[in-house]
Amino acid sequence: MxxxxxxxxxxxREGLSQEALAERLGVSRQAVSRWEQNTALPDAAxxxxxxxxxSVSVEWLLDNARxxxxxxxxxxxxxxxxxxxxxxxxxxxxxxxxxxGAGVLGLVAMGILSAVFPAVVSEAPVGVEWVRVYDxxxxxxxxxxxxxxxxxxxxxxxxxxxLLAQPSVRKENQKNSRFSPWYAxxxxxxxxxxxxxxxxxxxxxxxxxxxxxxxxxxxxxxxVRQFLRLGGEPDAAHHWRERVLTLLxxxxxxxxxxxxxEAGFGLVALVCHIGVYFLCAxxxxxxxxxxxxx
Numbered sequence: 351m352x353x354x355x356x357x358x359x360x361x362x363r364e365g366l367s368q369e370a371l372a373e374r375l376g377v378s379r380q381a382v383s384r385w386e387q388n389t390a391l392p393d394a395a396x397x398x399x400x401x402x403x404x405s406v407s408v409e410w411l412l413d414n415a416r417x418x419x420x421x422x423x424x425x426x427x428x429x430x431x432x433x434x435x436x437x438x439x440x441x442x443x444x445x446x447x448x449x450x451g452a453g454v455l456g457l458v459a460m461g462i463l464s465a466v467f468p469a470v471v472s473e474a475p476v477g478v479e480w481v482r483v484y485d486x487x488x489x490x491x492x493x494x495x496x497x498x499x500x501x502x503x504x505x506x507x508x509x510x511x512x513l514l515a516q517p518s519v520r521k522e523n524q525k526n527s528r529f530s531p532w533y534a535x536x537x538x539x540x541x542x543x544x545x546x547x548x549x550x551x552x553x554x555x556x557x558x559x560x561x562x563x564x565x566x567x568x569x570x571x572x573x574v575r576q577f578l579r580l581g582g583e584p585d586a587a588h589h590w591r592e593r594v595l596t597l598l599x600x601x602x603x604x605x606x607x608x609x610x611x612e613a614g615f616g617l618v619a620l621v622c623h624i625g626v627y628f629l630c631a632x633x634x635x636x637x638x639x640x641x642x643x644x
Contacts, residue, residue: 375400446515450507452507453508457500464490469485471492487500501621533572535627538603542620547565577593580596595634599630
């Protein structure tokens with residue numbers, strides 16, 4: 351059994367793609383492909399990490415006379431050595447942690463200020479006979495006209511979450527998922543549009559009803575298309591997990607719609623929709639298929 355045949359079988363046993371193995375060993379995908387085709391062998395510096403990764407001996411890997419049933423385990427357990435790719439992820443985590451922390455601190459500070467300096471604001475929308483009263487954080491933001499600042503801190507926190515999600519999103523093997531970030535983004539944007547046009551219609555701008563219907567139709571279409579895509583997932587377990595997560599994502603976006611449409615928060619609503627989208631996209635595209643045990 352050749353080195354290339356052994357490497358291919360070990361890689362598939364662990365559920366790794368050529369890209370994922372290359373990332374672990376700090377080489378290119380083309381190098382792994384050449385090894386598996388027996389047109390080249392890894393140098394000495396890569397042989398030991400490769401053997402440790404699969405918990406086999408270097409001698410067994412290089413001995414073509416020994417077959418799969420003759421593989422010998424290494425005396426020491428496989429060690430997860432820090433690859434160049436893993437080291438390269440540190441700046442993402444550091445920057446994401448700092449930015450997310452700054453955004454969260456800003457939001458917490460505004461929450462504390464609204465508790466220390468409570469405010470009550472009333473508004474009478476045009477064309478209606480009732481008065482809407484805002485208190486708590488909402489009243490504080492409206493009284494001091496700092497809704498934009500709240501949205502800014504929320505955007506900073508979301509940018510930090512985006513940075514934290516990048517190492518997972520950038521992995522090549524995330525292509526195994528049939529989840530479409532584009533349709534998820536369509537749901538977020540369409541529901542934001544529904545919330546804003548519903549707010550305008552509520553204030554008497556009935557000419558926005560066709561636009562409201564258009565946004566609502568777009569949200570339904572994107573949701574249905576997402577579920578149809580996930581229906582083609584060959585892995586049954588992966589299939590139902592992704593559908594459940596997509597259902598939870600859509601429900602979360604709908605809750606944001608209901609809360610912000612009633613409050614009339616335009617920019618804050620947009621930030622919330624985008625935030626839930628980034629969280630969902632990071633989880634769905636960053637999750638790797640479970641590794642199979644030998």
